[in-house]
Amino acid sequence: MNKNVQWISFLGLANRARKVISGEELVIKAIRNGKAKLVLLAEDASTNTAKKVKDKSSYYEIPLRTVTDRSVLGSAIGKDARVVVAVTDIGFANKLMLLLD
Secondary structure, three states: OOHHHHHHHHHHHHHHOOOEEEOHHHHHHHHHOOOOOEEEEEOOOOHHHHHHHHHHHHHOOOOEEEEOOHHHHHHHOOOOOOOEEEEOOHHHHHHHHHHHO
């Protein structure tokens, strides 16, 4: 299984364990209150959204990774296209960072 497929199925697993938050507003909130352990941002996010999410993540020192596109990110968690998701469990977050780096 290649790395690309691995992180996608692992994110799906984290989602089934209810450790994933999706949607810009909810993710920003999770970053602010320290719940987000890792933020995944789609490469095709709007400039405005990308800037907001990157600024918040760096200010609150939450690791951020960029992934292919919104449809991949959405389908990984069984939803429609998602521009940004946050992983709220440190174990899942660390494993995802290993798979993505």
